[in-house]
Amino acid sequence: MANQDDKFKKVIAHAKEYGYIFQSSEIYDGLSAVYDYGQNGVELKNNIRDYWWKSMVQMHQNIVGLDSAIFMHPTTWKASGHVDAFNDPLIDNKDSKKRYRADVLIEDHAEKLLIKAKKEINKAAKRFGDAFDEEQYRTTNPRVVGYLQKRDEILARMGKSLENEDLEDVKALIEELEIADPETGSRNWTEVRQFNLMFGTKLGASADSAMDLYLRPETAQGIFVNFLNVQKTGRMKIPFGIAQTGKAFRNEIVARQFIFRMREFEQMEMQFFVQPGEELKWYEYWKDTRLKWHLSLGMGEENYRFHDHDKLAHYANAAADIEFNFPFGFKELEGIHSRTDFDLKAHEEYSGKKLKFFDPQRNESYVPYVVETSIGLDRMFLAVFSNSLKEEVLDDGSTRTVLKLPSILAPTKVAVFPLVKKDGLPEIAQEIIDNLKWDLTVLYDEKDAVGKRYRRQDAAGTPYCITVDHQTLEDQTVTLRERDSMAQRRIKIDDLEDILRAELSMKRWLD
Numbered sequence: 001m002a003n004q005d006d007k008f009k010k011v012i013a014h015a016k017e018y019g020y021i022f023q024s025s026e027i028y029d030g031l032s033a034v035y036d037y038g039q040n041g042v043e044l045k046n047n048i049r050d051y052w053w054k055s056m057v058q059m060h061q062n063i064v065g066l067d068s069a070i071f072m073h074p075t076t077w078k079a080s081g082h083v084d085a086f087n088d089p090l091i092d093n094k095d096s097k098k099r100y101r102a103d104v105l106i107e108d109h110a111e112k113l114l115i116k117a118k119k120e121i122n123k124a125a126k127r128f129g130d131a132f133d134e135e136q137y138r139t140t141n142p143r144v145v146g147y148l149q150k151r152d153e154i155l156a157r158m159g160k161s162l163e164n165e166d167l168e169d170v171k172a173l174i175e176e177l178e179i180a181d182p183e184t185g186s187r188n189w190t191e192v193r194q195f196n197l198m199f200g201t202k203l204g205a206s207a208d209s210a211m212d213l214y215l216r217p218e219t220a221q222g223i224f225v226n227f228l229n230v231q232k233t234g235r236m237k238i239p240f241g242i243a244q245t246g247k248a249f250r251n252e253i254v255a256r257q258f259i260f261r262m263r264e265f266e267q268m269e270m271q272f273f274v275q276p277g278e279e280l281k282w283y284e285y286w287k288d289t290r291l292k293w294h295l296s297l298g299m300g301e302e303n304y305r306f307h308d309h310d311k312l313a314h315y316a317n318a319a320a321d322i323e324f325n326f327p328f329g330f331k332e333l334e335g336i337h338s339r340t341d342f343d344l345k346a347h348e349e350y351s352g353k354k355l356k357f358f359d360p361q362r363n364e365s366y367v368p369y370v371v372e373t374s375i376g377l378d379r380m381f382l383a384v385f386s387n388s389l390k391e392e393v394l395d396d397g398s399t400r401t402v403l404k405l406p407s408i409l410a411p412t413k414v415a416v417f418p419l420v421k422k423d424g425l426p427e428i429a430q431e432i433i434d435n436l437k438w439d440l441t442v443l444y445d446e447k448d449a450v451g452k453r454y455r456r457q458d459a460a461g462t463p464y465c466i467t468v469d470h471q472t473l474e475d476q477t478v479t480l481r482e483r484d485s486m487a488q489r490r491i492k493i494d495d496l497e498d499i500l501r502a503e504l505s506m507k508r509w510l511d
């Protein structure tokens, strides 16, 4: 645990030191769970968004984009169920005065049982060597079976209690499991209460005519209310999707995990409209497709897992999370939800307008079912950033800090150095920059020894460095150095563009 905490602290410190993430309003001591993206952060964030957008919209002939407003008519949130049901169960510790989400306390407890089971399995794997059959051990070893059964029981009971709004049982479960305040160890809890996560605001100047509004807690509803606009004007045929990225706001109860859980954050969502009855087929398709997108970034298959929901939201008939191995353990990164026709039907009812698709092949109209994929851009940023930050011991015994960002996402793609600040080398470096900057983000650095400049770019996440030296004057070649392998190659200046373009193309990464 101490190790995890250390790693996470390093991530946060590095994000600040290299201009990725600053606390919002820092000079006023910050604002809780709100963050700003610095000069490198904004580039990384834009690149992640772009990578998602291209994989969704550009790569699918039947998916189009949308940019709907943050403010929406207040009835939207009545229809969607957010006014009545967008709650989290909260619990306070009477001694520490700290506030927690009751469901998260229970989930964390259940996760510990899973970790215990995994430890037993790993120990046995070592003992038995090649002859080890994990599946058999998992289902027959009494200790492992006990841990896993207990975990399933806990999650199932919590899911049921939350579904039935039985908050007393949620509290009882916390007491039975003897769950303590993770920070102080106290077990002196209040009752569990529901807390609505939407931020309210007002539209209009005078008190009597002002209208109560909400800041949208998800981007999805903007897509639902525009469903027919897009379908008709884009002449879209089912199945088709609408993708959108944008800010969402939630008054989160607990916000102590950096950009993992923010009060203002950005979502990347895609709603896929399908024929009723075909939704589970498409649900499987999107689970598979989204996992492949994550794996394309090369951050390690072992760092992802699916988690099927025990407690389904009021609108869903199937739901799973893609969880990622964050510095504080496996947590939700993305949700894939089969939302049925809940949203469109509700908007039909509340607006009195038809939201049906006329299917020319079947010669009938129906309200489509929806499968959505929903990922937090900031959470994806944290996954990429924390996974990339490494301390490496080199052959000579020294260490280097390196941010091994997938190069397609890196803020600066190439740094160009003249070996010395004279003999015409800076001018050649500048010429190289002027040639590459059309398609790539490029940076010039002439300060300090080259070794030091390499280290600086390693820590900032720049995948390639180019050094211009005296040999360049003779044969028009430069050194191309790769961040991860630290390998250096001599390359003709004329070949740089083609080589870098090939390495950094969307096709090479996404395909």
Ligand code: ATP
Pocket (backbone or CB within 6 Å): 218, 250, 252, 259, 260, 261, 262, 263, 265, 266, 267, 332, 333, 334, 335, 374, 375, 376, 377, 378, 379, 380
């Ligand atoms: P959680 O259980 O972590 O609160 P959720 O299930 O409420 O998340 P969804 O409503 O499914 O989340 O939102 C879809 C995605 O939006 C999440 O998978 C996550 O990546 C992102 N997200 C949700 N809430 C936040 C937040 N407060 N800060 C950053 N990202 C968030």
